[in-house]
Amino acid sequence: MTHNVLVVDDEPKLCDLLASALSQNGISVFTAGNGLHALKVLEAEDIDLVISDWRMPGMDGPQLLAEIKSRFPQLPVIVMTAYSTVKNAVQSMRNGAFDYIAKPFDIDELDITVHKALQFRDILKDNQRMRAELDEHQQIDSLIGDSPSFRRVLQAIDSVRESSATILLTGESGTGKEMVARAIHKHGNRADKPFVAVNCAAIPEGLLESEMFGHRKGAFTGAVTDRIGRFTQADGGTLFLDEIGEMPLALQAKILRALQERIIEPVGDTKERKVDVRVIAATNKNLLDAVANKEFREDLYYRLNVFPIPLPALRERAEDIAPLARHFAHVLGATAGKRITGFSAAALQAMSQYAWPGNIRELQNCVERATIVASGAVIEDEDLPAYLFASAPSESGVIFSEGSSVPSDLDAALAEVEKSYILAALAQSNGVQAAAAQLIGISERSFWYRLKKLGIHVDKIVR
Known part of the structure; x- marks a missing residue:
């Protein structure tokens, strides 16, 4: 692979020397006498690596590094640099330099450093290419659906995508909240900047502040180096705070300040830093209930709820089940080396009658399993997981445990449906939670969360 390297130095003889040394390794070398000239080259050429002097007239090395x-x-x-000091080296690395070399330098040392930098660049390019291919050919998270409830979601995305307003996505687990957040970012005016996702429930409470805001070396036991936080990583782009309702109260005040003032303070640092981040938060909890129960700050709730987008459960957009299933079958079938052309009428009927407590995520897992076991190009009802047929729907379309009374509100009814599926899965798996989660097509973490939410104690139901 041919690489392009830009050498920036105000000494023409040194530029020529480096060009001669690097070209022997098959590298194409561009040169520039100062920082401003270097920026023009970068805009015109596909450069893989910049080697820059530290001190130059006009725009010096540190200024050029910041621009790059x-x-x-x-x-x-x-x-x-010929003025090599520990201070200069550390400062350049903190400001984002890959490495540094001191003048006069050994050619072999230069070759090793350049090789490592170009290897790093190749890895980044490969990752970008793979992400682009995945985005183009395997769009698992495509926004698919034409139901009235989902059209409202699409209209909301279109309304807010060019804005920097804070967005709150609400809905059950598996309804595609991160998918929507990524779509807003991808089609907005920050698309060329980072999209950084944080699951607030997956990070230990003691590390969450450092994860969000970063820390200085020595700030706490184990902080052996400086670390930038997620707010800094997302600077200029979008920060997605998933499961925001699980964030500890102690950290909520700092998140509120970051949203209000666009200022963060890393752990162990007295210097504040400005950030430009559009925040999209998501939750499957009722935050107003959490506010009433003193589990969530009221002022943070209203700061997050500038532009709310509620996502419908899959059972509320039943007409989208078939097109979603066909899309997943097409993509996942290709991944498995199969050509799936569609579903039989019986398979589609079975999927349309199922309540899908795990929503789109559960549907995707279901279709993935079906594409693996299907013997032909059409997925039949016998290819679908057995739990879809575990209970037949009643005339009202709602399933209740035998002898139970009909709940008086929708939330209670849905909880009863969800509980019945989980209990059936636990019974079928002899109480093994991982197996039960797989049976109903959700993750172990989501299964554990539902057990806790519904008050199901596994040791009491295993026989």
Whole structure:
């Protein structure tokens, strides 16, 4: 693979020397006498690595490094200087340099450093290429559906995508909240900037502040180096705070300040930093209930709820089940090396009558399993998981445990449906939670959350 390297130095002889040394390794070398000239080259050419002097007239090395990190954040930069000090080296690395070399330098040392930097660049390019291919050919998270409830979601996305307003996505687990957040970012005016996702429930409480805001070396036991937080990583782009309702109260005040003032303070640092981040938060909890129960700050709720987008459960958009299933079958079948052309009428009927407590995520898992076991190009009803047929729907379309009374409100009814499926799965798996989660097509973490939410104690139901 041919690489393009830009050498920036105000000494023409040194530029020529480096060009001669690097070209022997099959590298195409561009040169620039100062930082401003270098930026023009970067805009015109596909450069893989910049080697820049530290001190130059006009725009010096540190200034050029800052511009490169701003305009071309994934482009590695090696800084070289005749004024080599530990302070300069550390400062350049903190500011984003890949590495540094000191003048006069050994050619072998230069070759090793350049090779590592170009290897790093190749890895980044491969990752970008794979993400692009996945986005184009395997769009599992495509926004598919034409039901009235889902059309309202699409209209909301279109209304807010160019805005920097804070967005709150609400809905049950598996309804596609992260998918919607990514769509808003991808089609908005921050699409060329980072999208950073944080699951607030998956990070230990003691590490959450450091994860969000970063920390300085020595701030706490185990902080052996400086670390930037998610707010800084997302600077200029979008920060997705998933399961925001699980965030500890102690941290909520700091999140509120970051949203109000766009200022963060890393753990162990007295210096505040400004950030430009559009925040999209998501939750499957009723935050107003959490506010009433003193589990969530009221002021943070209203700061997050600037532009709310409620996502419908899959059972509320039943007409979208078939097109979603066909899409998943097409993509997942190709991944498995199969050509799936569709579903039989019996299979579609079975899927349309199922309540899908795990929503789109459960549907995707169901179709993935069916594509694996299907013997032909059409998925039949016998290819679907057995739990879809475990209970037949009543005339009202709602399933209740034998002898139970009909709940007086929709939320209670849905909870009863969800509980009946989970109990059936636990009974079928002899109380093994991982197996029960697989039976109904949801993750173990989601299954554990539902057990806790519904007050189901496994040791009491295993026989």
